[in-house]
Amino acid sequence: MKVVESGQDLFELMGNSYSIQQIQRQIERVAETNFTIIVQGETGTGKELIAQMIHEQSARAHKPFVAVDCGALPDSIVESELFGYVKGAFTGADGRRAGLFEMAKGGTLFLDEIGNISTSVQMKLLRSLQERSIQPLGSDSSVATDVRIIVASNAILEDEVSAGRFRADLFHRLNEFKIYLLPLRERKDDILFLADRFRRETNEELGKEVKGFSAAADAYLKSYEWLGNVRELRNVVRRAVLLSNEIIELKHVQQILNQSPKHTEMGSSLPVSKLYSGYGLHEVVHEATAHLEKALIEHVLEETKGNKTQAAKRLQIGYKTLYRKLQEYNIQT
Numbered sequence: 647m648k649v650v651e652s653g654q655d656l657f658e659l660m661g662n663s664y665s666i667q668q669i670q671r672q673i674e675r676v677a678e679t680n681f682t683i684i685v686q687g688e689t690g691t692g693k694e695l696i697a698q699m700i701h702e703q704s705a706r707a708h709k710p711f712v713a714v715d716c717g718a719l720p721d722s723i724v725e726s727e728l729f730g731y732v733k734g735a736f737t738g739a740d741g742r743r744a745g746l747f748e749m750a751k752g753g754t755l756f757l758d759e760i761g762n763i764s765t766s767v768q769m770k771l772l773r774s775l776q777e778r779s780i781q782p783l784g785s786d787s788s789v790a791t792d793v794r795i796i797v798a799s800n801a802i803l804e805d806e807v808s809a810g811r812f813r814a815d816l817f818h819r820l821n822e823f824k825i826y827l828l829p830l831r832e833r834k835d836d837i838l839f840l841a842d843r844f845r846r847e848t849n850e851e852l853g854k855e856v857k858g859f860s861a862a863a864d865a866y867l868k869s870y871e872w873l874g875n876v877r878e879l880r881n882v883v884r885r886a887v888l889l890s891n892e893i894i895e896l897k898h899v900q901q902i903l904n905q906s907p908k909h910t911e912m913g914s915s916l917p918v919s920k921l922y923s924g925y926g927l928h929e930v931v932h933e934a935t936a937h938l939e940k941a942l943i944e945h946v947l948e949e950t951k952g953n954k955t956q957a958a959k960r961l962q963i964g965y966k967t968l969y970r971k972l973q974e975y976n977i978q979t
């Protein structure tokens with residue numbers, strides 16, 4: 647649970663890819679309205695950042711921005727946190743406590759991982775949105791609310807609705823506007839832009855003067871999958887700045903990434919976001935296979951300490967084929 651006051655430092659620019667520029671234009675338009683917004687995207691793509699930017703650019707900017715991670719809390723707690731309670735509502739409720747709807751009065755309430763709330767909280771939330779009032783737990787009377795709601799989800803909410811896990815009526819009530827953040831690997835133009843921003847930021851924080859990335863490090867960063875998206879990129883760059891002196895070399899980046907959990911362990915599950923972005927089964931399967939192929943080749947090359955003849959043998963492919971794949975996937979050896 648997190649209550650973030652407005653005024654927190656926000657980045658002026660989130661990236662320079664076409665998709666981010668479009669999102670910035672969308673934010674400018676929607677910020678001035680009171681529309682409820684769904685921000686969708688994989689973990690670490692910047693959904694909370696988007697919500698803060700919308701808040702900062704809205705007429706509500708001088709009021710609180712309250713963020714709550716619905717996925718991290720047990721259901722009963724989500725309910726009492728959101729709506730508050732009165733004395734005697736449950737064992738231990740020894741006084742009235744305002745909920746987050748009340749704490750965000752006049753401002754923005756950001757509900758992260760909205761797909762995780764139970765159907766009973768979904769119903770209560772729907773009622774609150776429709777009636778613009780909430781009923782604290784244990785109370786007979788309602789309290790008027792004045793908040794702008796922004797919700798975020800890693801899961802595709804339409805799928806959750808189809809699967810019967812998320813109420814269709816609540817989805818439609820929330821879906822007055824939708825912002826979809828592409829995974830970082832699908833907006834490669836942002837990778838070096840953001841990496842450089844994080845390098846400068848970390849230089850300042852640590853009092854260092856790391857000047858940039860080697861060409862090989864750049865290429866590696868650009869071809870990496872970033873399943874943890876911008877959050878992962880930021881962490882890697884911060885650690886690389888710490889480890890290096892003049893220039894961030896490929897070995898620094900690889901050293902850090904080799905210590906990170908391997909892709910398959912990161913729960914990336916299905917590449918559904920691609921399907922959602924309009925690609926067909928054939929393209930998605932082709933890309934997923936390519937990712938797997940690349941990861942296996944990198945793994946084997948690591949084991950053979952870069953010896954391509956041995957790697958080709960272990961992979962049971964010809965040396966020429968391996969060589970072609972190294973070029974295709976931009977794998978540095």
Ligand SMILES: Nc1ncnc2c1ncn2[C@@H]1O[C@H](COP(=O)(O)OP(=O)(O)OP(=O)(O)O)[C@@H](O)[C@H]1O
Nearest residue numbers: 657660661688689690691692693694695758876877
């Ligand atoms: N475009 C961006 N520019 C700069 N920093 C970013 C950008 N996108 C994300 N970040 C940073 O990456 C981290 C993760 O961002 P954020 O918490 O907004 O992601 P999220 O999508 O809400 O993640 P989760 O789904 O895990 O809650 C934060 O430190 C945030 O400041």
